Amino acid sequence: MAETAKVIECPCGAIIEGSDDGDVVAKAxxxxxxxxxxxxxxxxxxSMARPA
Ligand SMILES: [Zn+2]
Incomplete structure (x- = not known):
């Protein structure tokens, strides 16, 4: 099963990376x-998450 890493770029410039949707959402x-x-x-x- 392939995990899809995701990244969210906050408007403040911070880059939030997660190992999957749930991880990146929690960190964001x-x-x-x-x-x-x-x-x-x-x-x-x-809605802000993009594939890493
Ligand atoms: Zn921020």
């Missing part, structure tokens, strides 16, 4: 919360 949500005090939904995070 952590980044949004800790850096921007913002709650990011799964859908919002997924």
């Amino acid at each position: 949500q952590q980044h949004a919360k800790s850096t921007h005090d913002m709650d990011l939904s799964d859908e919002q995070a997924l």
Whole structure:
């Protein structure tokens, strides 16, 4: 089973990399919360995800 690594580029310039959709979404949500005090939904995070 091939895992698809994903990357999210935050508007602030941070690059968030994950080993799969769930991983990158979780990391993006952590980044949004800790850096921007913002709650990011799964859908919002997924919509920003690109294949790494
Ligand atoms: Zn950011």
